[in-house]
Amino acid sequence: MEYKDLKYPIYLNDSSQIKLSVQQDEANPVIRVDKNGMVHALRKGKAVIVGDFDGVIDRIAVSVYTKEGAPAGYRRVHD
Amino acid sequence: MDRSAALFVSVLTLASSACLTSAPSYAATESLSAANSSSAETQQDGITEAPQRISVKGPEGDVPLGNPVELTVTLAPGELLGELEVVQSSTAGFSPSQGGGPARIVREDGLTKTIQIVPAQIGPLDVLIFAVYADRAFARQIVHLNVVACAKGLKRFYLNQGFPGPRR
Secondary structure (H helix, E strand, O other): OEEOOOOOOOOOOOOOOOEEEEEOOOOOOOEEEOOOOOEEEOOOEEEEEEEEEOOEEEEEEEEEOOOOOOOHHHOOOOO | OOHHHHHHHHHHHHHHHHHHHOOOOOOOOEEOOOHHHOOOOEEEOOEEEOHHHEEEEOOOOOEEOOOOEEEEEEEOOOOEEEEEEEEEEEOOOOOOOOOOEEOEEEEEEOOEEEEEEOOOOOEEEEEEEEEEEOOOEEEEEEEEEEEEOOOOOEEEOOOOOOOOOOOO
């Protein structure tokens, strides 16, 4: 985040003061976000993570792939 | 390295060790330091610790991230080497890479100075305020603040990939 009274952006130590929610099919969730902000993939699909910092909102799209279906750059060469 | 530069390096070493070793209490915002528990001047590496030469009053309660906070600093009489300095140190792990340096003095009334700091990390934050006197006395105080989320003054907020998790 960037503040007018600070020269450089801030990267928060922890996300506990950001209210995180997920827009997805709640009956069949794609991801789970834990209290530390870690994203856990549950199944293939897409979801949107919404962050609310004191009323200011940002969103990021998340795509979960299967191991075999992931784009080349996301595949592990070795397990 | 001249004498004043060498003294300043020693003082910074003392200052940073103070940040790391002080036992914080975050039940409420308070203005005290480990050094302040004794009013006696003590010597280390040719520098005299002089906690009684500085006192700091901080705000009560939580303070907002990225917004100016005023602290009232009262110094004992004497010639200072350099300026009143500020160091921010987050006890949660990462220390902010900004928000430190020479104190921004917004008001002055004799030996009492009102300084302005801008908290640059969220959660428990130690603010070390120190001054070095010409007689090699080092006066310092640590103010414990609890910094909370605040949209005021926020120019941009964005989610990113975050820091990498622990390697297994």
